[in-house]
Amino acid sequence: MTGRVAGTVLYRAIADELGQRVVAGEWKPGQQLPTESALVAEFKVNRLTIRQALAQLQRVGVVEICQGSGTFVANPPPVLEISVDPAQQVIDEGSVQATVKSVTNDVTESVIAYTRDRNEPAARHLRLPAEHLGRLDTLVGADGDPFAVSSYWLDDRRLGDLAAKWMPDGPLATVLRDVFDVTLYYDWRAFSAVAAGPIEVDHLGGHLGAPLIVRDGVSVDSDGVPVFYVRRRIRAERASYVVHYRR
Amino acid sequence: MTGRVAGTVLYRAIADELGQRVVAGEWKPGQQLPTESALVAEFKVNRLTIRQALAQLQRVGVVEICQGSGTFVANPPPVLEISVDPAQQVIDEGSVQATVKSVTNDVTESVIAYTRDRNEPAARHLRLPAEHLGRLDTLVGADGDPFAVSSYWLDDRRLGDLAAKWMPDGPLATVLRDVFDVTLYYDWRAFSAVAAGPIEVDHLGGHLGAPLIVRDGVSVDSDGVPVFYVRRRIRAERASYVVHYRR
DNA sequence: CACGATTTGTTCGTATGTATT
DNA sequence: AAATACATACGAACAAATCGT
Numbered sequence: 001m002t003g004r005v006a007g008t009v010l011y012r013a014i015a016d017e018l019g020q021r022v023v024a025g026e027w028k029p030g031q032q033l034p035t036e037s038a039l040v041a042e043f044k045v046n047r048l049t050i051r052q053a054l055a056q057l058q059r060v061g062v063v064e065i066c067q068g069s070g071t072f073v074a075n076p077p078p079v080l081e082i083s084v085d086p087a088q089q090v091i092d093e094g095s096v097q098a099t100v101k102s103v104t105n106d107v108t109e110s111v112i113a114y115t116r117d118r119n120e121p122a123a124r125h126l127r128l129p130a131e132h133l134g135r136l137d138t139l140v141g142a143d144g145d146p147f148a149v150s151s152y153w154l155d156d157r158r159l160g161d162l163a164a165k166w167m168p169d170g171p172l173a174t175v176l177r178d179v180f181d182v183t184l185y186y187d188w189r190a191f192s193a194v195a196a197g198p199i200e201v202d203h204l205g206g207h208l209g210a211p212l213i214v215r216d217g218v219s220v221d222s223d224g225v226p227v228f229y230v231r232r233r234i235r236a237e238r239a240s241y242v243v244h245y246r247r
Numbered sequence: 248m249t250g251r252v253a254g255t256v257l258y259r260a261i262a263d264e265l266g267q268r269v270v271a272g273e274w275k276p277g278q279q280l281p282t283e284s285a286l287v288a289e290f291k292v293n294r295l296t297i298r299q300a301l302a303q304l305q306r307v308g309v310v311e312i313c314q315g316s317g318t319f320v321a322n323p324p325p326v327l328e329i330s331v332d333p334a335q336q337v338i339d340e341g342s343v344q345a346t347v348k349s350v351t352n353d354v355t356e357s358v359i360a361y362t363r364d365r366n367e368p369a370a371r372h373l374r375l376p377a378e379h380l381g382r383l384d385t386l387v388g389a390d391g392d393p394f395a396v397s398s399y400w401l402d403d404r405r406l407g408d409l410a411a412k413w414m415p416d417g418p419l420a421t422v423l424r425d426v427f428d429v430t431l432y433y434d435w436r437a438f439s440a441v442a443a444g445p446i447e448v449d450h451l452g453g454h455l456g457a458p459l460i461v462r463d464g465v466s467v468d469s470d471g472v473p474v475f476y477v478r479r480r481i482r483a484e485r486a487s488y489v490v491h492y493r494r
Numbered sequence: 495c496a497c498g499a500t501t502t503g504t505t506c507g508t509a510t511g512t513a514t515t
Numbered sequence: 516a517a518a519t520a521c522a523t524a525c526g527a528a529c530a531a532a533t534c535g536t
Contacts, residue, residue: 009523012445035501046525051502059456060442067502068532081437086333086492186492190328193440193458193483195307209306211440211458211483236440236458243490245333245433256504282520293506298521314521315514 011052014043018053019062022073029075033063036071058207061237065207080142080239084189106144109170112137112203114163122153125218125229132156136163138170139203140232147238149203154228182221189217191241194233204235211236258299261290265300266309269320280310280318305454308484312454327389327486337432353391356417359384359450361410369400372465372476379403383410385417386450387479394485396450401475429468436464438488441480451482458483 018033027033034042039050054071057063065071117135126133134156140148152172154162165179176182196210204212216231265280274280281289286297301318304310312318364382373380381403387395399419401409412426423429443457451459463478 011523037501048526049524052523054502056455060444065502066533068500069534070501084331084490086490188489188491190487190489191438191460192487193460195456195458195483197307208303209442209456211442213438213440236442240437240439242435242437243331243333244435258504284520295507296505299504301521312521313514314512315519317514317520 010045011049012056014039014045014050015053015056019057019060022057022062027073029073031073033071033073059209061210077237079237080147082239082241084241084243086186106142107147107171108141109138109150109172110141110168111163111166112139112149116156117153119153122229126153126155126226128155128226134160138172140171146204148232148234149200150230150232152228152230159227176227182227184219184227185222185224187218187220187226189215191215193236196233196235200233204233206235213239213241215241257292258296259303261286261292261297262300262303266304266307269304269309274320276320276322278320279316280320282317306456308457321484324484326484327394329486329488331436331488331490333433337430353389354394354418355388356385356397356419357388357415358410358413359386359396363403364400366400369476373400373402373473375402375473381407385419387418393451395479395481396447397477397479399475399477406474423474429474431466431468431474432471434465434467434473436462438462440483443480443482447480451480453482460486460488462488 018039021027033039033054036047036050036054039054040047043050054063054065058065061074063071064074114134114136116133118130118133119135120130122135123130123133132155133153136152136154138150138152139146140150159176159180162175162180165175167175167178173184176184192214194212194214196204196206196208196212198208200206200212201208201210212233213236214231214233216229218229219227221227265286268274280286280301283294283297283301286301287294290297301310301312305312308321310318311321361381361383363380365377365380366382367377369382370377370380379402380400383399383401385397385399386393387397406423406427409422409427412422414422414425420431423431439461441459441461443451443453443455443459445455447453447459448455448457459480460483461478461480463476465476466474468474
């Protein structure tokens with residue numbers, strides 16, 4: 001279980017060495033590291049070995065590698081604290097704004113695509129047969145930057161033309177209330193994590209396999225009937241969900 | 248922003264192809280994929296290219312690569328649903344059990360190490376000078392399997408001999424109550440994600456860079472004084488934190 | 495805007511080490 | 516102990532992205 005000492009393997013030893021130099025401040029956040037060729041010369045190893053070391057540092061979020069320009073010390077972006085309050089049940093146009101108000105004051109949501117998608121778990125959550133399922137993908141922006149990708153699974157018969165009736169910059173709750181006369185309530189939300197796939201990398205940046213926060217859950221209407229199952233992915237460095245306990 | 252079609256690059260095309268075969272059920276979960284040599288023969292590419300494709304599938308959690316034995320379709324392990332309830336403020340020996348009771352009925356916590364660690368953020372959360380900071384690392388097990396790694400930052404003067412006075416299988420709340428006569432209350436908890444580093448891989452398995460759920464927060468005593476700042480890491484496939492909304 | 499220089503990305507080939515069976 | 520399968524490392528070449536002239 002207890003693996004061997006880091007260092008017996010060349011690329012991990014180099015990754016450790018470079019990582020320590022970064023925390024020691026040899027290169028400041030945003031600054032460029034030596035080029036791969038320079039590191040090859042310094043450590044006298046193959047370029048692939050250097051690349052493995054740099055790739056590991058990128059996975060752990062220490063550096064950012066940019067083709068054509070170089071490798072840079074990752075500079076920590078502002079983290080949005082999104083508050084979670086089980087007492088607040090109604091979802092309205094202001095609630096999204098309010099929950100992330102700590103840093104940002106401009107939250108938008110735009111449609112990426114609407115497709116049919118027979119997702120079994122989603123169908124179970126909605127208590128719907130899978131053939132009536134539609135999936136709406138949206139991109140959430142904070143202060144103009146892409147921030148999160150959301151997928152909403154919903155009843156295609158009830159809300160199939162939601163994408164067409166979308167209002168610029170959303171958010172979804174507004175559209176549902178103004179166009180479909182549906183008031184949304186939280187039912188449950190769950191927090192987990194996944195590795196970024198090609199879709200998330202396309203819209204959010206970062207690299208394949210980068211850790212993402214996943215927040216999924218079900219929202220219901222005033223009768224308690226499930227309206228959608230949602231699965232939102234956010235780059236891990238960008239946000240955290242905070243629960244405050246009352247005493 | 249919208250990247251090019253996956254497939255212009257060899258290893259990604261192969262990764263997509265293999266991934267599709269997995270979802271198509273050509274190999275069932277737990278079953279072994281063809282060996283790297285076999286895939287080299289089938290796709291007529293270099294072994295490094297095959298390895299890049301497999302590595303990507305591993306990062307996204309589709310397969311598991313085991314040195315010496317082979318590459319296998321990832322087996323979806325049972326997910327522990329850990330409930331988050333801001334109404335429950337007291338942390339006692341049963342609360343940890345209760346929150347994860349959905350699947351497991353045996354939760355343990357054992358000490359890995361106690362070190363001095365001047366962690367600035369932790370010091371701020373505890374309103375303590377960094378030189379009085381101690382860090383206690385523990386391993387949480389569920390049903391005998393390693394489940395989570397926790398790091399507690401605490402006041403070395405007040406709780407420095409906590410590790411020595413640890414009771415087998417913990418949990419921490421019991422030790423603090425029985426040995427130090429401290430009753431714990433939640434102050435706040437936050438959820439985020441990170442990539443697994445060497446320490447987490449050592450104790451939890453998985454691979455470097457695998458997504459982990461991070462739950463950090465502060466617990467206080469009955470006077471509202473911070474007792475510790477905790478940062479817990481769980482393999483993403485193993486658990487999710489659930490918030491139920493009351494109506 | 496074009497072009498070349500620089501820097502990272504992909505792919506080939508080969509050899510050897512290490513864990514598992 | 517031997518065979519199998521993945522891990523690490525070296526060397527070389529070309530492709531693709533970026534940046535300055």
